[in-house]
Amino acid sequence: MGIWALISGEFGKTQGRVLGTTCTIVGASVLGLACGAFLEAPKSRKLPIFAVPVAGISLAALSALVTLYLIWITSEPYRGTYKLLFTSIVFAFSFAQLSLLSLARLATRFRWALTMAFISILALAALGSAIVISEANSDDGLVLRLLGILAVVDAAATVMIPVFHRLSMSEAAQTSGVTDKPTATEIDAEIAELKLQISRLEKQRANILDETD
Numbered sequence: 001m002g003i004w005a006l007i008s009g010e011f012g013k014t015q016g017r018v019l020g021t022t023c024t025i026v027g028a029s030v031l032g033l034a035c036g037a038f039l040e041a042p043k044s045r046k047l048p049i050f051a052v053p054v055a056g057i058s059l060a061a062l063s064a065l066v067t068l069y070l071i072w073i074t075s076e077p078y079r080g081t082y083k084l085l086f087t088s089i090v091f092a093f094s095f096a097q098l099s100l101l102s103l104a105r106l107a108t109r110f111r112w113a114l115t116m117a118f119i120s121i122l123a124l125a126a127l128g129s130a131i132v133i134s135e136a137n138s139d140d141g142l143v144l145r146l147l148g149i150l151a152v153v154d155a156a157a158t159v160m161i162p163v164f165h166r167l168s169m170s171e172a173a174q175t176s177g178v179t180d181k182p183t184a185t186e187i188d189a190e191i192a193e194l195k196l197q198i199s200r201l202e203k204q205r206a207n208i209l210d211e212t213d
Helices: 002-007 013-039 051-072 079-102 108-134 141-179 184-212
Strands: none
Touching (some): 013 079, 051 079, 079 108
């Protein structure tokens, strides 16, 4: 439908609505898939982490419904509708981001990064939504600085966690290789098997020498 809206020749109100609907569904689907990926992971079954993907999917659906309402029903709704739309989109994106970051398997010494991500991402979403809902003065230097700090911490955690995941996997592989040492019984069995192999090879060698002579 989105392609039809672009190539139909005239780009009028209906084509704009169709294209907007397509983009809305695609955006909500991407956020839902990000949350769904974590929802299928075993670690998401524990509370309270289970609430993260569920809330993300719910808010993505809510934001899609509100957007479709604005596209097809009215472009001049109740004043609070746009505030609801902004808040639902921001938190849906935040929960989707947290869902993807939570898929990382982190060693104990790296888990602080995920905690930092949760705090910064949710605080950034809450502060931004509070500014919009309360219609506070966004020119306040302190608020802007706080938003900037949270955004930087958010970005840093998003970059660090995949790196820490990779390091944790490498350490786990090395530890597994060290701890999976063979037992004495296994070593004895392998020695006995090698002795039998050596004995068979010696007999074959002796037969070859006898045939040569």
